[in-house]
Amino acid sequence: xxxxxxxxxxxxxxxxxxxxxxxxxxxxxxxxxxxxxxxxxxxxxxxxxxxxxxxxxxxxxxxxxxxxxxxxxxxxxxxxxxxxxxxxxxxxxxxxxxxxxxxxxxxxxxxxxxxxxxxxxxxxxxxxxxxxxxxxxxxxxxxxxxxxxxxxxxxxxxxxxxxxxxxxxxxxxxxxxxxxxxxxxxxxxxxxxxxxxxxxxxxxxxxxxxxxxxxxxxxxxxxxxxxxxxxxxxxxxxxxxxxxxxxxxxxxx
Numbered sequence: 001x002x003x004x005x006x007x008x009x010x011x012x013x014x015x016x017x018x019x020x021x022x023x024x025x026x027x028x029x030x031x032x033x034x035x036x037x038x039x040x041x042x043x044x045x046x047x048x049x050x051x052x053x054x055x056x057x058x059x060x061x062x063x064x065x066x067x068x069x070x071x072x073x074x075x076x077x078x079x080x081x082x083x084x085x086x087x088x089x090x091x092x093x094x095x096x097x098x099x100x101x102x103x104x105x106x107x108x109x110x111x112x113x114x115x116x117x118x119x120x121x122x123x124x125x126x127x128x129x130x131x132x133x134x135x136x137x138x139x140x141x142x143x144x145x146x147x148x149x150x151x152x153x154x155x156x157x158x159x160x161x162x163x164x165x166x167x168x169x170x171x172x173x174x175x176x177x178x179x180x181x182x183x184x185x186x187x188x189x190x191x192x193x194x195x196x197x198x199x200x201x202x203x204x205x206x207x208x209x210x211x212x213x214x215x216x217x218x219x220x221x222x223x224x225x226x227x228x229x230x231x232x233x234x235x236x237x238x239x240x241x242x243x244x245x246x247x248x249x250x251x252x253x
Contacts, residue, residue, distance in 0.1 A: 027062050031070035034060075039079055039092055050080070050090040101188040108192055115196045119241045122189055123234070126170065129186065130217055130233035133176040134226040141176035145218050148172055152211050167194055169214055173233075176221070213239065 038044045050056065056067045071090050074080040078095035082088070107113060133141070148169040155162035167190045174186040213236035220228035 026069075027060075027066040028069035028073065031056075031060050031062060031066060032073045035070065035074060036079065044092045046092050046094045048092045050092070052089065097184050097187040097191075100184055101191040104188050104192055105195065108196070115193075115244060116241075118189060118192055118196070119237070119244055122186075122193075123237045123241060125182065125185060125189070126173070126237055127230045127233040129174050129177045129179070129182050130221070131226040131230035132179065132182075133173055134221045134224055134229035136178050137176040137221050137224075141172070142218070142222055144172050145169065145176065145221065149211070149214050149218055152214065156208065156211055163194070163197060166210065166214075173217065173221075209239065210236070 035044070035050070044050070050071075051059070053064060053067055056062075057064055060067065071080060071082065075082055075090075078093065078099045080090050081093045082090050108115075108118070137145075148165060152162050152165040152169065155165055170190055171183075171187060174183045177183070213232065216232040217229060217236065220232050
């Protein structure tokens, strides 16, 4: 069994020439592993430029195509970026939130989950993040949350589309919790929410009730009251979930 896929012997026979016998590992895989090991060990650091392709070919005693394939594999994982032009070439980079966001975006478009499940995930994760933030947020974190809240209030007063201010508020809330994994998860989920809203041309999401919900969350964090912050975030996300559910219900004919 591999990743939930099980084939019995009859099914395997039916695949015909879909699979081939396993031979020695590809040279490009071995090159990629050596480069990856050098990056993880710190021998190659973000910003470092890899040797030119010709030199890599000589060092690995491999073909140009194998070296290029290895570079491309590491580029996909976000460990290497290839820059064009003078001074370009392959450089070591630090993986960012886009890696996870891109993977989740592909899964959403492939119908591996839907928007309702996306909001369920937010409901499970974000109240806990708000609770943590209430205990560890610094004065600077709270100031940034306040500024984001005020931005949403000002845009609402001008009757302007203020959803980006809402996304930014939730991102800053996650950042205030000082948990990088949670920050990556929430950043990726917010990216999906933003794109889903764009695709269905949803109306602006910040209404007076949502601005008020953000205000309640900020006040709980200012008081360093974890329980109140969790409660406020839960109430807010339940309200968002209800809005999304109502918006996506089919209209009776």
